Amino acid sequence: MAIFKDTQGTLNKLNTLPLDKEKNLQKLVEDNLMEVLELRFLATEYTTTFGGRIDTLAVDIVDPETGKLQLSESSTAIPIPNSSQQPYEYSNFHR
DSSP, X not given: OOXXXXXXXXXXXXXXXXXXXXXXXXXXXXXXHHHXXXXXXXXXEEEOTTSOEEEEEEEEOSSGGGOOEEEEOOOSXXXXXXXXXXXXXXXXXXX
């Protein structure tokens, strides 16, 4: 997906950064969670009690009183492999 910069009403396409490995994408996102998504990083490659793994675990800090848990799956593949199964697996984590 292209990303654009608004320069006085004119959109200019930004150069993309090729990532050769999913781990590189995951690290880039985790290193910038606070700046880009206002999320506080908690863990990487978190192993769940039901045998699954969450790439990135974070908490929403917009409202610290009700900070919501955020789960992130990193993938450079399109479509994301097993993407239809992952929400179900994550719901087991929340129980």
